[in-house]
Amino acid sequence: MIIGKVVGNVFSTRKCQSLVGYKLLVIKPLFGNKDDFFVAADTLGAGIGECVLVTTDNTTQYALDRQAPIDAIVVGIIDEEPQLEG
């Protein structure tokens, strides 16, 4: 999974019916290429500035009530940035 910070919202009026009801967040990765922003769906209520855990690819489907064309979804809100050792 990817740890990232919520840095924006995405609004789309013309979209797939199966995306209706999901918040769409712009995520800035905490590690690796930090300019590699991407969009994740959210049902946990993450807000701008919060650190979140995002799962990707088809594993997103196990966090959804029904199948949807979503390849990244917030699965957790991080309590605090992890302390790294080594």
Added chain:
Amino acid sequence: MIIGKVVGNVFSTRKCQSLVGYKLLVIKPLFGNKDDFFVAADTLGAGIGECVLVTTDNTTQYALDRQAPIDAIVVGIIDEEPQLEG
């Protein structure tokens, strides 16, 4: 998902039968490596210059009527480029 701008069309006469009927768009990513153009299928009617939201991998199948060998598909047309904070 990836936010990108539609910068071209792809035409293919000899192709898999299951791709017939889809528009094929060249997408330029808005974030990350912007030279990393890729091709997404489209059923929403996105035009050149529009910003779109694209889902990838097997999750594309949930935006299709029938299964097809498509690993990127437009799932939304973005109202405006997102404002980013932090």
Added chain:
Amino acid sequence: MIIGKVVGNVFSTRKCQSLVGYKLLVIKPLFGNKDDFFVAADTLGAGIGECVLVTTDNTTQYALDRQAPIDAIVVGIIDEEPQLEG
């Protein structure tokens, strides 16, 4: 999907039984990191120098008659290199 040029053939005598019968092509991406050559299976008869459209990951299975351990397959032969705008 990825647009690339066919630049070589791969021959493998010792291989999985389920790969028998597929042509294996070396593909040079047209965009992004052009040194990032990869191998795609082909059933459309693409030849050296042709531009092709390749789908990846598990979506390859929807272009196959039977399931096979193939993570990239040619799904179209491009009529001409796309004209890009913007």
Added chain:
Amino acid sequence: MIIGKVVGNVFSTRKCQSLVGYKLLVIKPLFGNKDDFFVAADTLGAGIGECVLVTTDNTTQYALDRQAPIDAIVVGIIDEEPQLEG
């Protein structure tokens, strides 16, 4: 699969119900871009500083008792860093 070193723990109080019970580890890749830290679930009891083998994408599901939105999971603890030849 990816070989990496465990360098941290991730704590998340607000998370998907299906993630409850998994340890979440920050993994530093041993090869490639070593700054490209990511998070993997763990059920084998890997500790800080240990080298682990991680599988990704939907193949994680075959290491789980029940389906969960997890795109990286520890599948082995490496006896020692591999000796590389050539």
Added chain:
Amino acid sequence: MIIGKVVGNVFSTRKCQSLVGYKLLVIKPLFGNKDDFFVAADTLGAGIGECVLVTTDNTTQYALDRQAPIDAIVVGIIDEEPQLEG
């Protein structure tokens, strides 16, 4: 698929039960970022120094007798390094 050279073995005593019986090889990619070593399972008997064809993600499952948390597997041993044109 990826073409790579076998450069090492990985040994793991504590691992998922479903990985027992697979050889685990360190693979050095022949193209792209050659430092981006990764681990692939093998059932074809590839040896150190041999060039192999590796499939990834969930498509690995079609090369297995039973489902396993393996995201890269050797599907062929290459007869010789491919000659590239153009």
